[in-house]
Amino acid sequence: MKLPPFILERHFAQYEFEVPYQLSCSDCEPLRMSELLAMASPESMNLWENLQFFYTDSAGHPLLRHEVATLYEGILPEDILICAPEEGIFLVMNSLLEKGDQVVVISPAYQSLYEIATGAGCRIIPWEADDSGHYQVENLKTLVTAKTRMVVVNFPHNPTGAMVSPGDFIEISRFCDLNGIVLFSDEMYRGLEQDPADRLPGATSLSVSAVSLSGMSKSFSLPGLRIGWLACRNPATLNKLLQLKDYITICSSAPGEILSIIALQNRENILGRNRDIIAWNIRLVDQFIEDNPGLFSWNPPVAGSVAMLNLLSGQTSEQFCQDLLVEKQVLAIGSHLFNMPKPAIRLGLGRVGFAEALERVTRL
Numbered sequence: 001m002k003l004p005p006f007i008l009e010r011h012f013a014q015y016e017f018e019v020p021y022q023l024s025c026s027d028c029e030p031l032r033m034s035e036l037l038a039m040a041s042p043e044s045m046n047l048w049e050n051l052q053f054f055y056t057d058s059a060g061h062p063l064l065r066h067e068v069a070t071l072y073e074g075i076l077p078e079d080i081l082i083c084a085p086e087e088g089i090f091l092v093m094n095s096l097l098e099k100g101d102q103v104v105v106i107s108p109a110y111q112s113l114y115e116i117a118t119g120a121g122c123r124i125i126p127w128e129a130d131d132s133g134h135y136q137v138e139n140l141k142t143l144v145t146a147k148t149r150m151v152v153v154n155f156p157h158n159p160t161g162a163m164v165s166p167g168d169f170i171e172i173s174r175f176c177d178l179n180g181i182v183l184f185s186d187e188m189y190r191g192l193e194q195d196p197a198d199r200l201p202g203a204t205s206l207s208v209s210a211v212s213l214s215g216m217s218k219s220f221s222l223p224g225l226r227i228g229w230l231a232c233r234n235p236a237t238l239n240k241l242l243q244l245k246d247y248i249t250i251c252s253s254a255p256g257e258i259l260s261i262i263a264l265q266n267r268e269n270i271l272g273r274n275r276d277i278i279a280w281n282i283r284l285v286d287q288f289i290e291d292n293p294g295l296f297s298w299n300p301p302v303a304g305s306v307a308m309l310n311l312l313s314g315q316t317s318e319q320f321c322q323d324l325l326v327e328k329q330v331l332a333i334g335s336h337l338f339n340m341p342k343p344a345i346r347l348g349l350g351r352v353g354f355a356e357a358l359e360r361v362t363r364l
């Protein structure tokens with residue numbers, strides 16, 4: 001399979017470690033090792049200190065699969081396959097899709113959510129938001145044809161921060177089931193709802209054939225661990241995914257698994273901390289927009305760590321980001337990197353350093 005460059009990841013690779021101010025990171029403030037280990041129970045500390053670097057269980061450490069399963073209603077450890085998040089997308093699309101299938105994908109989207117299916121010979125049908133930035137389920141239904149094999153959704157959404165209601169999400173799942181379509185739900189930002197009532201059930205809890213993807217990188221502040229998971233109640237599907245994993249990573253990183261167990265055992269602390277950081281940054285952006293009348297607008301996110309800041313000055317997002325980079329040493333991700341037509345930049349609201357980066361934008 002030939003894949004074009006991953007535009008966003010190449011852009012980050014070029015600048016992320018050189019530019020001091022970051023405005024657009026999608027992860028939440030990464031934890032330090034000392035902070036994470038300070039949360040460990042005596043039992044998990046024992047796992048950490050006595051860890052021997054064998055290959056690990058290819059489906060994932062049993063205790064980690066147990067902890068992950070408890071994030072969902074009605075899910076058992078055997079329904080979980082541990083993998084890197086990005087790997088999970090690769091596994092799902094290459095195991096469950098055939099050349100010629102149609103795949104309805106939320107748009108805009110994290111590039112691999114449509115690119116890997118394209119590489120597998122599928123035709124992508126984008127599901128776009130309406131003019132007010134909402135994703136309408138009735139519109140999604142009109143995009144499905146007899147050839148549609150999979151619907152790919154991502155709520156809370158990267159990059160816009162859009163959400164659907166729990167009722168709409170259940171309707172999407174029901175519609176997919178009725179039409180024999182696999183619902184692939186990227187839930188990387190689940191747990192970051194400002195109001196817990198907005199939290200969606202995992203798609204895997206709603207449908208036996210749905211596949212949920214999530215991981216430690218965003219909501220749990222551990223992107224460098226490279227640990228995530230797929231959750232699916234259909235054993236035949238999970239087995240296909242596992243068989244492909246043998247050709248990629250075989251098994252997951254042993255220290256990453258133990259550190260993930262510690263984090264998930266302390267999930268409420270970590271999620272609460274991150275929701276507080278996001279809530280604080282949302283207030284800063286509201287103030288920033290008020291202080292710069294006519295220049296910016298946004299839809300504040302009800303969930304997740306990202307949202308788009310619309311640029312009303314007439315400048316392109318490319319030019320705006322370039323000026324920020326050169327004049328202010330601020331790295332911002334423009335809407336052009338997501339193929340979005342309107343000029344905007346992605347705001348990464350989960351980082352503590354966001355305030356300082358935003359402050360520098362004001363003085364552009």
Ligand SMILES: Cc1ncc(COP(=O)(O)O)c(C=O)c1O
Binds near residue numbers: 186188226
């Ligand atoms: C929506 C979404 N899915 C998947 C991923 C992949 O996660 P990771 O980079 O941890 O592999 C990302 C990362 O930005 C993402 O935003």
